[in-house]
Amino acid sequence: MQLNGGQALIKSLEMEGVEVMFGLPGGAILPVYDPIIDSPIRHILVRHEQGAGHMAEGFAHATGRPGVCMVTSGPAATNVVTPLCDAFMDSVPIVCITGQVPFAAIGTDAFQECDTVGITRSVTKHNELITLAQDIPLMVRQAFHLATTGRPGPVLIDIPKDIVDPQNPRSAMEWYWPSDDDVAASLPGYRPTTRGHPKMIRQAADLIVQARRPVIYAGGGILKARAAEALRELAELCDIHVVTTLMARGAFPDDHPLCLGMPGMHGNYTAVTSMQQSDLLIALGSRFDDRVTGKVDGFAPDAKVIHVDVDPAELGKVRRPDVPIVGDCRLVIEELVTAVRTLLDGGAAFPDRSAWNQTISGWQESYPLTYQQSEPGEALKPQFVLERLRDNTPDDTIVAAGVGQHQMWASQYWRFNHPYTWVNSGGLGTMGFSVPAAIGAKVGRPDRTVWAVDGDGCFQMTAQELVTATAERIPVKVAILNNAYLGMVRQWQEMFYDERYSEVYLSPDLPDYKLWAEAMGCVGMRVESPDEVDAAIQKANEIDDRPVVIDFRTDSREKVYPMVPAGKSNDDIIVDPSQGEGGR
């Protein structure tokens, strides 16, 4: 069957099972947009290419399937660099297709030409400039294979216009669909390890059975490997507490008695301190990020470390593990469960950990997350808004956050009882992530309620995608915790720069968020007092035919606690002032 390159590209996406893609056409990618008219793939027309990238990420976060975005060359390609880097840092499987000037024009500084492959090389798992129309099906299969296997990540395909333009003879190709073997043979240097090394598994099981103060340090890899069930089995079998990092919220249910919640710079006291004092850290799909470890030298000084990751480069990158295991988290955890069972069947027994468990519950009682309720007439407390939102939405609601104080409060105060309900930008910390990511998540999971929890600073970066949401009838809901500041920066300036506030004030009513939302076809609301909160949320939940934006006016003085100051040891955790001095 003779096709042109554009047809071959769209057909390849269909063959990969793509049902929806996010994008915005332009000159160089124009020929690929023509066959979309005849394709069953739903194309969502964004208002800015960055939105397309974050939507693809949100889709991937919520569904586990690769998100797809397609944009043109030059400025469009540079506009997706941020989402690509975001996806690279958080190991999100997305495939990005960019147009490129005709092959013969590459290198001539042609109109809307940029070195897309060069620019995106360090922010993608892999990228490739396709030079022949005949290669398109193989390249597309490679891209999806690379994006979704091993450590997932973004893959970019750059397509010169001539090989997809039916007017150009270079676009002619004979259709084929490569087999798995063809793909494997075309990638001689790519063989991710999935099974754990049996000797390492046995060593890990030995350590687990002997440990007196073990903690499971679960990271985003649990979700990527679809290992939440396996994790639960391991934790329950061994009766070991679990901390879930920012990227792993929901990987272990918050309502489980063994769940300690989020560790790290703004983690809760018990999660942070239990890791500090543990004698065995079982790191599963986590990467000892600086926001988790604090000062590395002072991190969990007495702990032996079992580190499981599909990416061998993570093992020993920050902390040298006693037992390194390269492999897929789900498979390795299942193997660990079997190995521990074998030891228990052979007569081994866990040591008495009741003192440790009591210590942990003591911390939980002494240092719960807390905040002061607002006095009458004062602005809303952001934590209060989140608690009300949490309690007035279904248990399996998907929450997408931007980056900053609101993100930390959302992660702290929400109860994530299901995997794939928390969508956020962890590694890169991309402000403006939440609105487009929520839209992508809602497209992937139309059956779920999807709330974007956003800050006023973040909202102003990508709010235009609510126009997309209205036009495409994607009824996401946005809660802006509007404190009129770049809140996290303000918090640092208050705490570490002698309250010298430099360039952080934004204003509560410029723009007028309610009017702005309405202008974009959404329902807009403003909430200023605690007794209006529930009603507004309930009203928003009832609206299912358009997006809703609620402008919650929150207290700008509120700070995120606990906090481990940057560069300090986790032992130096600062708890809420009402709880006095923390620490050991």
Added chain:
Amino acid sequence: MAAPQLPGADFRHHTLVVLVENKAGVLARVSGLFARRGYNIYSLAVAPTDDERFSRITIVVDVESASLEQITKQLFKLVNVVKISELDPRDAVERELMLATVRADPTGRSQVIELVGLFDGRIVDVGHDELTVSLDGEPGRLDDLEDLLRPYGIVELQRTGRVALPKLDRLAPNLRPVRHTA
């Protein structure tokens, strides 16, 4: 025949022999990774192998800038990298080529020719007041000749990156245990 090691100089350096797919942009991926992760490249040589699908990149890395293990692991994440071998300079045969144009007026010319001859180098071009000489061999030997030529006045000097292969085992397999008792 073990050539003399430069005392201490090479132990900061390790040689990585990286087999990569012979494709456009692969060298940029490798060098970009070094730049992005803050690793230092001391020298680099690249050429196709006997199998035209692959190229071999010989990279001498400064292991003070990062652990060799981390460099290797990050390199191996590049999809186009097929195989990586680490060569300790003590267990490798290393070669490099140097071309140097040296000032050699009629009075000094014979001395330069003599020096180059002592090193088994060759004169590859002759000008009015200059000679271009060529020497291949152990990097340390190239350093020596370079030092000796400097007083005459080096006009231009070009060295390739080094290439390396592992030293061959000279012991028959059944004699191998003897080496451990030695």
